[in-house]
Amino acid sequence: MQALIEKIGRSVGGVVGTLFQAGRDAVDLCLKTIIPFMAFVTFVIGLILETGVGDAIANGIKGFSSSLGGLMIVCIICAIPLLSPLLGPGAVIAQIVGVLIGTEIGRGNIDPSMALPALFAINPQVGCDFVPVGLALGEAEPKTVEVGVPAVLTSRMITGPISVVVGYLFALGL
Amino acid sequence: MDALVAGAEAFIQVFRTAADVFVGFTTGIIPIVVVFLTAVNATVNFIGKERVEGFAKWASQEGWIYMPVRYTLLPFVAVFMLTNPVCYTFGTFLPEKHKPAFYDAAVSFVHPITGIFPHANGGELFVWLGIAAGVEAIGGNTTALAVRYLLAGLVVILIRGIVTDIIYGIMVSRKENA
Numbered sequence: 435m436q437a438l439i440e441k442i443g444r445s446v447g448g449v450v451g452t453l454f455q456a457g458r459d460a461v462d463l464c465l466k467t468i469i470p471f472m473a474f475v476t477f478v479i480g481l482i483l484e485t486g487v488g489d490a491i492a493n494g495i496k497g498f499s500s501s502l503g504g505l506m507i508v509c510i511i512c513a514i515p516l517l518s519p520l521l522g523p524g525a526v527i528a529q530i531v532g533v534l535i536g537t538e539i540g541r542g543n544i545d546p547s548m549a550l551p552a553l554f555a556i557n558p559q560v561g562c563d564f565v566p567v568g569l570a571l572g573e574a575e576p577k578t579v580e581v582g583v584p585a586v587l588t589s590r591m592i593t594g595p596i597s598v599v600v601g602y603l604f605a606l607g608l
Numbered sequence: 609m610d611a612l613v614a615g616a617e618a619f620i621q622v623f624r625t626a627a628d629v630f631v632g633f634t635t636g637i638i639p640i641v642v643v644f645l646t647a648v649n650a651t652v653n654f655i656g657k658e659r660v661e662g663f664a665k666w667a668s669q670e671g672w673i674y675m676p677v678r679y680t681l682l683p684f685v686a687v688f689m690l691t692n693p694v695c696y697t698f699g700t701f702l703p704e705k706h707k708p709a710f711y712d713a714a715v716s717f718v719h720p721i722t723g724i725f726p727h728a729n730g731g732e733l734f735v736w737l738g739i740a741a742g743v744e745a746i747g748g749n750t751t752a753l754a755v756r757y758l759l760a761g762l763v764v765i766l767i768r769g770i771v772t773d774i775i776y777g778i779m780v781s782r783k784e785n786a
Contacts, residue, residue, distance in 0.1 A: 456646045456650035460646040463645060464642055464645075464730070467730055468730055468731070471734060472634070475737075480624075481622055525732040529735050532734055536741050536742030537738075540745030544742075546743050549742070549748075550753060553757055557735060560718065560719060561712075561716070573700045581708075581783060582776060585776035590768075593768045593772075601757075601764075604759060608748075608749075608752060
């Protein structure tokens with residue numbers, strides 16, 4: 435009997451402990467990464483909305499973001515193997531451009547049907563800065579890393595524009 | 609004097625607007641992310657590392673038939689369960705020659721997944737949220753967009769995996785011949 439009670443008590447404790455730890459991790463992530471980035475992003479949005487900067491940017495990205503061809507050009511530029519590792523870190527560039535385009539969609543300057551292809555167009559460089567580390571995490575041999583890095587970067591030149599088209603097709607009928 | 613006041617007014621207005629947006633994000637995004645994160649973190653812990661690794665071993669087999677599993681299902685599970693950047697450790701289970709392609713597929717999925725499962729990449733939410741906020745502002749359906757982003761992401765990572773696999777193969781054979 436005592437063993438049973440002990441067992442129940444212990445497993446309930448385990449479940450509660452896991453849930454509590456999960457909550458702690460969640461709040462931790464929110465406080466340490468999500469909210470700080472949110473502060474930065476909202477400041478950028480405030481600047482765009484309240485100053486003339488927004489209109490200048492709008493004219494700049496409108497030409498590129500309102501047609502499939504324009505998004506392809508953005509995508510190909512971001513995927514250039516020399517640029518992509520520079521644009522990659524922390525996805526900061528992709529996030530800023532995402533906010534810029536999102537704000538312009540909200541103001542009615544860009545058609546919302548372009549949202550999905552744009553999500554891919556601004557992001558062909560994802561992880562291009564991280565290839566050696568990512569491969570090392572997968573315990574790849576140095577030889578694999580040596581060839582793998584240029585292979586991934588080259589591949590993005592092809593798959594980047596394809597991803598924009600895939601995004602465009604998936605956005606049909608939205 | 610009036611010009612000065614107008615200038616100050618315009619200056620502070622930037623921060624007022626920013627603060628309004630911040631409040632909107634805080635009440636609109638943070639609560640659901642926190643609750644969701646908690647639930648998923650707990651689920652991941654309950655399922656346990658061993659079971660996930662067992663699946664990874666099955667999914668990382670060689671051969672053309674396993675390609676859709678290797679470059680869609682495996683990255684999905686890796687990113688969902690382990691989140692960015694620990695997900696790339698699943699590369700361990702793959703044959704050496706498929707590791708670059710798996711990395712490419714997995715890393716390309718860390719943003720498409722955030723539309724529905726924000727826990728997977730909490731630090732880089734604004735690729736999705738930035739654009740989604742705009743769509744929401746004009747009354748668009750962001751859930752429909754998120755589902756499509758996820759599905760399109762799965763198609764894209766399959767293509768990326770296959771293309772990178774081929775390019776890696778070509779580069780390796782060229783190097784060996786040189």
